[in-house]
Amino acid sequence: MNNEEVLHEQPLVVHDLGHSAHEHHHKQSFITKYIFSQDHKMVSKQFLITGIIWAVIGGLFSVIFRLQLGYPDQTFPFLEDILGRWAKGGRLDTEFYYALVTMHGTILVFFVLTAGLSGTFANFLIPLQIGARDMAAPFLNMLSYWFFFAASVLMFSSLFLQTGPASGGWTIYPPLSALRDAMDGSKTGMDMWLASMALFIVSQLLAGLNYITTVLNLRTKGMYMTRMPLTIWGLFFTAVLGVLSFPVLLSAVILLLFDRHLGTSFYLSDIVIQGKILPNEGGSPILFQHLFWFLGHPEVYIIALPAMGIASEVISTNSRKPIFGYMAMVGSFFAIAILSFMVWAHHMFVTGMNPFLGSFFVLLTLLIAVPSAIKVFNWLTTLWKGNIHFTPAMLFAIGFVSLFISGGLTGIWLGNSTLDLHLHDTYFVIAHFHLVMGVASMFGMFAGIYHWFPKMFGRLMNNTLAYIHFWVTIVGAYLIFWPMHYEGLAGMPRRYYDYSNWESFKMFGGLNEFISVVAAIVFFTQFLFIFNFFYSIFKGRKLTEKNKNPWKSNTLEWTTPIHPGHGNWVGEIPEVHRWPYDYGKDGRDFIPQTEPIGADESSHAGQ
């Protein structure tokens, strides 16, 4: 048989399936349509809704521990009603406080901003924007959601253990996390954390392999790599980062499990616990930190790159202007992806690392400022003199840029090992990463949801609620995290239960209370969004055939029917003739990618 047949057999099958799925409307049961669905659009919605549920849980945890931080001398009897013995007399148990902090971090980083963000938008946008019927391997795609679901179930059930969930911080450093006797949070809760994370890594691997191969192999005719929307570039590099960094976390997790259960000494040495000398010898807890941060740092970009891609797309569309510096955007994605693998030890400057080695990590870390700044200036120059449409998605995208700048600048401080000696493990770090990757990526996610909601559900979300949601959230985000810079500069350490006993940090009592109040307000404001989201799925204003491209966007997903079936396009997949950013060109507001280049069209960028 000839090679061409091997080559084209699978993609052609996927394409053919699209035709028949559409023309015959073969019946799907509830289970194959909504639960074990292999349609990338349904998988994406599953990721999104699971992510929303996790975000509520993770956010609620932060509100609960902020109550303790804001009002260390008061009791909240209602907490005992909800949490039982974890909040005896209305005061949080100290061990449970750590459990809350740990779970807040784990849930938000992995389940919301990794699975919820790239899981949703990679699944939804990759096939739609590159012009494919579905992912390269729809079955593995479905499995990736269900592995994530299993990981979720495991992590969620660990919350109800007698000894509580894992509580050694989201970075689970050994020896604390490796020894059952160290604390309650290192008992069964830790095992479930590790098992859940192993399942999560499998899910990410299945997803990432699919995203990469789909982007490379299934682009429609004319969709050069350099004609792909920046969302796809962002999601593509995210997938590459995930495929290369998560396996290293898997190694770290496996070795930690062995240390916990098989008596090995990978991370353990010279430990006395409860007066007993442990036999473990020769291991290195710093080794774990190296393995963890080899994932941990790329993970930051796994969270940030999809948000950057979404912001690029939304900003260009709503400025009615081509994105500024398309190739520079792609190049800076690439540079960030490469650099993110070479900077992990900047999380470890105070571990006793050789300062000479540290200086290389300082240099490489500061180098990331270059591609990051390129991106920021490109976003700003795209906005410059644009015909800006302040849709909710646009507001959130601009909010993303603002937060990314504010949080990114402090990264330059922290990347210097000399400054880091002072700032390490203080509230300054908390402020930095919450702004630059936490809230900023959350904003990217909101921008994406508001922008693509009409494509997902064929209806529009309510704008008024969206505007209230935006303004409260962005003002709140700054009010919460800006003051933390001052606390951190004054040396206030993170993860403490009560600062009121410390002479040095007493003065921040009022500030802590203020932060807690704003955090609660921002948290409850998110229910406006959640109400808006679920209400609009069923009752939102319907898209009409005339208005099926509500943002007047160039990209391919808007050429599908309002409710695309499995296979996305009826008939042939459209061919692409131009890049996706022809806005405001030759006196025309926008020119979709499917339109051939006219004879007298002015020459343009991105071809």
Add this chain to the structure above:
Amino acid sequence: METALAQTKTKMWTGGKSPFNVSYGKLMMWYFLMSDSFTFGAFLISYGSIRFSLNHWVDHNYVFNKFPFTEANLPLAFVSLMTFILIFSSVTMVLAVHQGHKMSQKGVEKWLILTILGGLAFLGCQAWEWTHLITHQHDVLVDGVLQHWGTTVSHNPWGPEVMFNGQLVATPGPVAFGGYFFGITGFHGFHVFTGVVINSIMLVKTKLGTFQKRGHYEMIEKAGLYWHFVDLVWVFVFLCFYLI
């Protein structure tokens, strides 16, 4: 600049076809192997970092010197046999893939069976080696008393030797040896086991004529990629634990 870019772009990247001329399945397998090599890489680098931070390691010529059914001192003989078996199974896998290209169902079946047998033989050898290491006890001088230790994840009887009652006796060695040896060879063994399972599924599908009907044996190629990768990893494991 953009027009120059467009001109230099090869036809492969214009969309509508695979830029590397491979199916999505093979591409996916390649990326999976890349990902998996990072897992093994992390293990081996961890092992290296701990091993070279220690003053003493074990002498592999003494640890791995036994062969089944004989008491003779045969350093590294058994592991050489294991390595030969595994590499030979890669050869049979290549032949299975080759028969697949020729659309010969019988040929694929024959060579797949041999590959599976090779994998099982390797796993058998590993089981024997592990059993031997764990159960075979050696004299170790611990706090002035002679004890009898096997090689496990928490005990290492291969430390530096000292004079005791007029003869040379070993002292406890670094426990990291057992942890990394059993951890990494075990993880590799798990991969071999997975490979055997995959190959067995391929064998059943071949026997049922699934690939013959499909018109090509690409699945055998993908299984082959995985199998060769597992062999390649073994070369590194072999190098790191038995040779260096």
